[in-house]
Amino acid sequence: MGRWISIRSWPASLLAASLLASSCGGPASSPSPAPTPGAVGRFLYFASAATGSIASFRIEGSTGALSPIEERVLTGGARALGSVADPPGRFLFVARSGGRGGIDVFSIDRVSGALQSVAGSPFDLDHQSDYLTVDSGGRFLLSTRTFNFLIDTFAIDAQTGGLSGSAVQRLDLSIAPTAPVLRPDGRFFYFARGDIGEVRVAALDPASGRLTPGAFVTAPDIVRSLSMDPRGSFLYVATATPFSSDTLFLYRVDTATGLPTRVPGSPFASGFDAAASNFRPDRVTFDPTGRFAYVLDRAGRTGARSRGVFVFPVLSSGLLGPTFIGPFSTPPTEPFLIGDNAALALDPSGRFAYLTDATSNSISTFAVDAVTGSMTRVGLPTPLPSGFGTMVIAP
Numbered sequence: 001m002g003r004w005i006s007i008r009s010w011p012a013s014l015l016a017a018s019l020l021a022s023s024c025g026g027p028a029s030s031p032s033p034a035p036t037p038g039a040v041g042r043f044l045y046f047a048s049a050a051t052g053s054i055a056s057f058r059i060e061g062s063t064g065a066l067s068p069i070e071e072r073v074l075t076g077g078a079r080a081l082g083s084v085a086d087p088p089g090r091f092l093f094v095a096r097s098g099g100r101g102g103i104d105v106f107s108i109d110r111v112s113g114a115l116q117s118v119a120g121s122p123f124d125l126d127h128q129s130d131y132l133t134v135d136s137g138g139r140f141l142l143s144t145r146t147f148n149f150l151i152d153t154f155a156i157d158a159q160t161g162g163l164s165g166s167a168v169q170r171l172d173l174s175i176a177p178t179a180p181v182l183r184p185d186g187r188f189f190y191f192a193r194g195d196i197g198e199v200r201v202a203a204l205d206p207a208s209g210r211l212t213p214g215a216f217v218t219a220p221d222i223v224r225s226l227s228m229d230p231r232g233s234f235l236y237v238a239t240a241t242p243f244s245s246d247t248l249f250l251y252r253v254d255t256a257t258g259l260p261t262r263v264p265g266s267p268f269a270s271g272f273d274a275a276a277s278n279f280r281p282d283r284v285t286f287d288p289t290g291r292f293a294y295v296l297d298r299a300g301r302t303g304a305r306s307r308g309v310f311v312f313p314v315l316s317s318g319l320l321g322p323t324f325i326g327p328f329s330t331p332p333t334e335p336f337l338i339g340d341n342a343a344l345a346l347d348p349s350g351r352f353a354y355l356t357d358a359t360s361n362s363i364s365t366f367a368v369d370a371v372t373g374s375m376t377r378v379g380l381p382t383p384l385p386s387g388f389g390t391m392v393i394a395p
């Protein structure tokens with residue numbers, strides 16, 4: 001087991017080398033090239049935490065419209081807490097809660113989009129997973145266990161999608177790990193400490209899948225979500241301070257060490273909060289090029305519901321705004337209000353966005369303007385299994 005250290009205790013020589021590389025424009029601070037958008041996603045999967053079912057949809061390539069394929073119910077009365085697909089879109093992994101816990105693994109039919117349980121699934125029974133992350137090479141699955149204070153790494157069988165019988169590594173943290181995010185290049189894994197404002201960093205070995213604990217940095221409050229831009233240059237930290245509008249903070253990430261450093265001017269330019277008065281960011285989602293940030297408003301402002309999605313331009317500094325467009329929402333019963341439990345996903349091409357509404361138990365499709373980032377609703381909402389869930393779009 002490794003030892004976590006505060007960035008203030010890092011050796012001066014290491015910090016000096018990092019700062020020198022940054023000032024000289026060397027590889028330690030050079031951002032990755034702008035990502036190239038992929039093709040339109042082929043299938044969308046919604047895993048319901050309430051019903052323990054997975055609803056599958058085919059994505060129509062020209063309009064983004066959804067066509068239902070099937071709905072599968074997890075065995076043993078389990079609920080679906082989190083879901084993720086491998087990068088090529090061959091396998092879907094679902095974290096189980098209730099029953100005996102475990103991780104369901106499904107193969108994805110590349111023609112029909114139908115799911116088929118792989119041999120041996122569900123895996124890792126008698127353990128509950130909360131969040132699942134697949135490394136950028138599709139070789140390892142990281143399972144974050146909030147209640148057991150653990151992160152387990154499993155090897156993924158390249159042919160079947162099955163998981164190794166036992167974890168490649170078990171990282172015992174003595175704290176509850178939440179809100180994990182992997183840097184796009186797969187080298188560093190970030191997660192929050194669930195009881196205080198703290199973000200931790202671990203290096204991920206792409207060959208073995210093992211995590212090596214690194215530094216931790218303090219956050220202004222308890223962390224609600226972590227998001228990273230497509231280049232892996234910035235980490236966005238949404239906190240859960242009640243009745244506060246300054247709940248989104250920005251950290252610059254050193255590309256060599258993975259170390260996040262708070263950006264001056266964060267949370268954001270004055271226009272950010274002025275444009276979206278009483279804004280409570282839930283999570284930041286980026287278009288594939290990283291030019292636009294889609295920020296979902298969090299419900300709960302003195303009992304209010306979510307107002308939907310606000311779209312901000314992303315500055316070279318990583319700051320958002322100060323202008324914005326939106327909010328965009330599902331068909332509302334009241335202006336700009338959607339269900340308390342909402343989720344947003346953009347397809348790999350950046351052409352379409354999908355927004356769920358747990359009040360109406362539906363998902364709405366939006367066409368995304370490539371120039372402005374604006375969202376235009378397409379057709380009527382599609383019914384979903386009841387309750388909050390997670391969305392996965394397979395390429």
